[in-house]
Amino acid sequence: xxxxxxxxxxxxxxxxxxxxxxxxxxxxxxxxxxxxxxxxxxxxxxxxxxxxxxxxxxxxxxxxxxxxxxxxxxxxxxxxxxxxxxxxxxxxxxxxxxxxxxxxxxxxxxxxxxxxxxxxxxxxxxxxxxxxxxxxxxxxxxxxxxxxxxxxxxxxxxxxxxxxxxxxxxxxxxxxxxxxxxxxxxxxxxxxxxxxxxxxxxxxxxxxxxxxxxxxxxxxxxxxxxxxxxxxxxxxxxxxxxxxxxxxxxxxxxxxxxxxxxxxxxxxxxxxxxxxxxxxxxxxxxxxxxxxxxxxxxxxxxxxxxxxxxxxxxxxxxxxxxxxxxxxxxxxxxxxxxxxxxxxxxxxxxxxxxxxxxxxxxxxxxxxxxxxxxxxxxxxxxxxxxxxxxxxxxxxxxxxxxxxxxxxxxxxxxxxxxxxxxxxxxxxxxxxxxxxxxxxxxxxxxxxxxxxxxxxxxxxxxxxxxxxxxxxxxxxxxxxxxxxxxxxxxxxxxxxxxxxxxxxxxxxxxxxxxxxxxxxxxxxxxxxxxxxxxxxxxxxxxxxxxxxxxxxxxxxxxxxxxxxxxxxxxxxxxxxxxxxxxxxxxxxxxxxxxxxxxxxxxxxxxxxxxxxxxxxxxxxxxxxxxxxxxxxxxxxxxxxx
Amino acid sequence: xxxxxxxxxxxxxxxxxxxxxxxxxxxxxxxxxxxxxxxxxxxxxxxxxxxxxxxxxxxxxxxxxxxxxxxxxxxxxxxxxxxxxxxxxxxxxxxxxxxxxxxxxxxxxxxxxxxxxxxxxxxxxxxxxxxxxxxxxxxxxxxxxxxxxxxxxxxxxxxxxxxxxxxxxxxxxxxxxxxxxxxxxxxxxxxxxxxxxxxxxxxxxxxxxxxxxxxxxxxxxxxxxxxxxxxxxxxxxxxxxxxxxxxxxx
Ligand SMILES: Cc1cc2nc3c(=O)[nH]c(=O)nc-3n(C[C@H](O)[C@H](O)[C@H](O)COP(=O)(O)OP(=O)(O)OC[C@H]3O[C@@H](n4cnc5c(N)ncnc54)[C@H](O)[C@@H]3O)c2cc1C
Ligand code: FES
Numbered sequence: 001x002x003x004x005x006x007x008x009x010x011x012x013x014x015x016x017x018x019x020x021x022x023x024x025x026x027x028x029x030x031x032x033x034x035x036x037x038x039x040x041x042x043x044x045x046x047x048x049x050x051x052x053x054x055x056x057x058x059x060x061x062x063x064x065x066x067x068x069x070x071x072x073x074x075x076x077x078x079x080x081x082x083x084x085x086x087x088x089x090x091x092x093x094x095x096x097x098x099x100x101x102x103x104x105x106x107x108x109x110x111x112x113x114x115x116x117x118x119x120x121x122x123x124x125x126x127x128x129x130x131x132x133x134x135x136x137x138x139x140x141x142x143x144x145x146x147x148x149x150x151x152x153x154x155x156x157x158x159x160x161x162x163x164x165x166x167x168x169x170x171x172x173x174x175x176x177x178x179x180x181x182x183x184x185x186x187x188x189x190x191x192x193x194x195x196x197x198x199x200x201x202x203x204x205x206x207x208x209x210x211x212x213x214x215x216x217x218x219x220x221x222x223x224x225x226x227x228x229x230x231x232x233x234x235x236x237x238x239x240x241x242x243x244x245x246x247x248x249x250x251x252x253x254x255x256x257x258x259x260x261x262x263x264x265x266x267x268x269x270x271x272x273x274x275x276x277x278x279x280x281x282x283x284x285x286x287x288x289x290x291x292x293x294x295x296x297x298x299x300x301x302x303x304x305x306x307x308x309x310x311x312x313x314x315x316x317x318x319x320x321x322x323x324x325x326x327x328x329x330x331x332x333x334x335x336x337x338x339x340x341x342x343x344x345x346x347x348x349x350x351x352x353x354x355x356x357x358x359x360x361x362x363x364x365x366x367x368x369x370x371x372x373x374x375x376x377x378x379x380x381x382x383x384x385x386x387x388x389x390x391x392x393x394x395x396x397x398x399x400x401x402x403x404x405x406x407x408x409x410x411x412x413x414x415x416x417x418x419x420x421x422x423x424x425x426x427x428x429x430x431x432x433x434x435x436x437x438x439x440x441x442x443x444x445x446x447x448x449x450x451x452x453x454x455x456x457x458x459x460x461x462x463x464x465x466x467x468x469x470x471x472x473x474x475x476x477x478x479x480x481x482x483x484x485x486x487x488x489x490x491x492x493x494x495x496x497x498x499x500x501x502x503x504x505x506x507x508x509x510x511x512x513x514x515x516x517x518x519x520x521x522x523x524x525x526x527x528x529x530x531x532x533x534x535x536x537x538x539x540x541x542x543x544x545x546x547x548x549x550x551x552x553x554x555x556x557x558x559x560x561x562x563x564x565x566x567x568x569x570x571x572x573x574x575x576x577x578x579x580x581x582x583x584x585x586x587x588x589x590x591x592x593x594x595x596x597x598x599x600x601x602x603x604x605x606x607x608x609x610x611x612x613x614x615x616x617x618x619x620x621x622x623x624x625x626x627x628x629x630x631x632x633x634x635x636x637x638x639x640x641x
Numbered sequence: 642x643x644x645x646x647x648x649x650x651x652x653x654x655x656x657x658x659x660x661x662x663x664x665x666x667x668x669x670x671x672x673x674x675x676x677x678x679x680x681x682x683x684x685x686x687x688x689x690x691x692x693x694x695x696x697x698x699x700x701x702x703x704x705x706x707x708x709x710x711x712x713x714x715x716x717x718x719x720x721x722x723x724x725x726x727x728x729x730x731x732x733x734x735x736x737x738x739x740x741x742x743x744x745x746x747x748x749x750x751x752x753x754x755x756x757x758x759x760x761x762x763x764x765x766x767x768x769x770x771x772x773x774x775x776x777x778x779x780x781x782x783x784x785x786x787x788x789x790x791x792x793x794x795x796x797x798x799x800x801x802x803x804x805x806x807x808x809x810x811x812x813x814x815x816x817x818x819x820x821x822x823x824x825x826x827x828x829x830x831x832x833x834x835x836x837x838x839x840x841x842x843x844x845x846x847x848x849x850x851x852x853x854x855x856x857x858x859x860x861x862x863x864x865x866x867x868x869x870x871x872x873x874x875x876x877x878x879x880x881x882x883x884x885x886x887x888x889x890x891x
Binding site: 065070075126127129135168185210239241450497550 | 652653669671672673675676677679680682683685686687689690691692694696697698699700701702703704705706722726728730751752755757758759761762765766767769770771772773774775776777778779780781782784785786787788791792794795798799801802825826829831832
C-alpha cells in the first residue's frame, strides 16, 4: 500500500498558501450537483457541514443525539488556543506550531501542525463574529489565559464553557443552513457502515434510532467527524454515547487506523467512587494555574485529614520534579507522576487512588472572591459530585482517559486512504502526535471544519463527475444494508445471560490495567490473549433485550461495545509494537533513569497505520509505516524540568 | 438505601402509556440518579424485560440531553442542576420516586422518558444565529465588546436547550429558551444588524410549534438547571415590540 501524505513541497510556512492556490476548484454552478455526507455534528462536523453548505454543496449531516447541539464537544471547559499574540508576550504562529509538535513528542506530521497554527487565528475571528461570548477585558478586547503546558497566554475562553459556546456558534451556523434548505439534518441516526464502491467512498448505511429502520444514503464524498474512541476504556471523561463505531466500520471497509495506542490520560479528574460508576468527570486543567498538587511525604500520613498534615510533610511533587513548569507540566507527565506517587502508597482518599489539588495558597493570595470568579462553576461541580467544599478542603483528583490522539489515517488533505472518505476532528490522527496539549482539540476540530475541508474536498470533487451520486439501491448499498441487518439480528438473538454493559466494564478494566498510563510487554501480551476470549464470550453470552424495529438503547450500546472489542485488540497490538515511550504511550521498558519517556527516533519516528485483514479467533492487521521527516524542527528530548 | 420507582412507560409516540413500579435496592447515596436507573435497567435486561428508555449523554449537566421530571419537578429536587447531576443523597431511604418525561404539546413522547425536542432546533433555524459565512469575519479585536456586555451575553448563552422551562410552565411556553438566544445575540454588537428580523422570526417559529403563552409565573427560571434569568424575557418582549413597530407596514 502506498501511504502518500501528499504534503505540498516548498518551505514549511508557505505550504498551505501554495497548496490552496493550486487546489482544483469546482465551478460554482456545479457545486449544487455534488452531495456530501457529514457524519457528526461536533465542532468538526458542524463547522464542516455549515461551511460546505455555504459554498453551495448539498450536505446531509448525521448525529446520534436528538439535536446536533448536543455533540460531545459541548463539554469542553477550558479553552481554545490561537496564535494571536494579543498579549504581546512573544507568541507567534511558529511558537504555537513548535509547542504543539514538541507537546506531541515529535510524532505528528510537521506540515499539518504548521497549518493548524496558521489557521488558528482565523478561527477566533470567525467565532467572535458568530457571537461567541468570549471572556473580555474591561477595555473590550479579548481576554486570554495560559493553559496546560504553555508559557504564553494564548488560550481564549468563555467562562468554563468554551466548548459549549464554540459548538453553539457552529450549531447556529449549521442551523442557518438547515433553515435555508442547504443541509438536511438527520438527528437520532447512527451510521453503522461505510459504503465503498469502485474503490471510493460512496455513502453510508445508518439506523434511524427511533424507528429502527436501516437506510442507505449516497453521496460524492463522506466526512467522518465522529469524535474519539476513549470510551473503549468504559470509564472516561467522554459523554456516555461517544463511540468508535463509525471509524471502526470505515476501518473494516479499508480505511487505515493510525496510532491507536496514543491515548491521553487527563491528570485532573474526580476519582472513581464505586462499581456503579458510569463516567468520570474532568476538573478543568485551568485549575492547575492556581491549585497546587500534593500528596503526603510519608505513606503513613495518607489516611489523615489533609489539614492535619504539616506543610513540611507535604510533597508538592510536580513543583519538586519539574521546577520550571511545576503544576502546569503537560498532561502525560503529570498523570504519570500521580500514578507513581499512588503506586508508592502515598495516594489519598478512600481508594488510595487520588492526589490533592489545593487552593488554600491561592485563596490567601488572591482572596476567596477572585478564586470564585475564576473557578466557581468547577468548585460547584466538584461539590455536586463529591459533596465536598473545595474552598475548605483540597480537591481530590486522579487521572482518567480523556482524549485519543490516534484515529483514522489521513493525508494532508484530511482524506483517508479510501478516496472520497475524509476524516476530521478527534476522529483523525493528524495533528497531536503522541500527546495533545490543552486547548488544542477545539482548535483542531474547528480548523478542520471551517478552514481545511472546505478547500480540500473541493479539490477531490473537482476530479469527480457532477450529477447524481451512486443510486442507493446499487449492489454495494444493498449488501451493506443486508450486513448491518444480519449483525443487528445476531446481537438480538444470542439471548445469553450477561448484559453488554457488564462486558464493557470488564473490557474497560482490562484496557486500563494493561494499556493505560503505563504499559509493558507482558501486560500487553496478556491483554492480547484475554480480549479475543472475552469477545468470544460476548458473542456467545450477551443478552440484548427488545427488538430492532424500535427505539432500543440497549441494542445501540451492544453494537458499539462489540466494536470496542475489536478496537481494544488493535490498541494493545499497536502499544506492543511500539517499543519506545512517547507522549501518552509509556512503555515501562523504555524510560530514562529519572523515569521519563525514552523515545527511539532511530526506529520509531513513523506513523503506524494499520490495515484490517479480518478476524479469525483474534484480529489480523498489516502494519504500514509513514515516516516522519522533520524539515524545520529538530527532534529533541522533551524536557519540562 | 432502597427506593421505589413509579416510572412512566410508553412504547411509542402514538401509544397509551402508564406508570410501572420498580424497586431499586442496595443503592449507594453517592450514586447519581441516572446511575441508579442504569442499575435498574441492568436488572431488567437480565430478566429479559424492556429497560427504561431515557435520554442522557454528557452526564455532567452541559449537553441538555437528560430530561426527566422527578417527583413533579423537571430535573428533580435540587436547585440549578440537571437530572444527570442529581445524586441519590438527595432522596431518603424508603422514598417512592415518580419519574416522568418532560410533558408538553411541542415535545411528543417517543418512548418512556424520551421526548422529541426538535421544535427547539427549528426555532434556532428560523433566526437564532448571526449570518456570517465562514471566512468573512474581521479580526477578533476589531469588534470591542465591554466586559459587562460580554458577561451578560454569556449569562444568556449558558442555556443548555434541555426544555425544562417548557416542562415546568403550566402553559408549556418556550419563552425562556427563545429569550435567552434572542438576548445573547441582540445584546452583542455582532448580532445588531439582524436584531429585528431575528426576534420576529424566532417568535413566529415558536408560536408555530405549538408552545403556549408566557404564564408570568417564573416557573421556568426556577426549573432551569443553569438559572437563566426571566429578565431576558422582558428584554425579548421589548425587542419584539420595537421590531414590530419598526416593521409595521406603512
Ligand atoms: C470533559 C472534556 C473537556 C474538554 N476540554 C477541552 C478544552 O478545554 N479544550 C480543548 O481543546 N479540548 C477539550 N476537550 C477535547 C475536545 O472537546 C474534543 O476532542 C472535541 O470536542 C472533539 O470534537 P469532534 O467534533 O471531533 O467530535 P465530537 O464533539 O465528539 O462529536 C462527534 C459527533 O459525531 C456524532 N457521531 C458519532 N458516532 C456517530 C455515528 N456512528 N453515527 C452518527 N453520528 C455519530 C455524534 O453524534 C457527534 O455529533 C475536552 C474533552 C472532554 C471530554
Ligand atoms: S446528560 Fe448532559 S445535561 Fe444531563
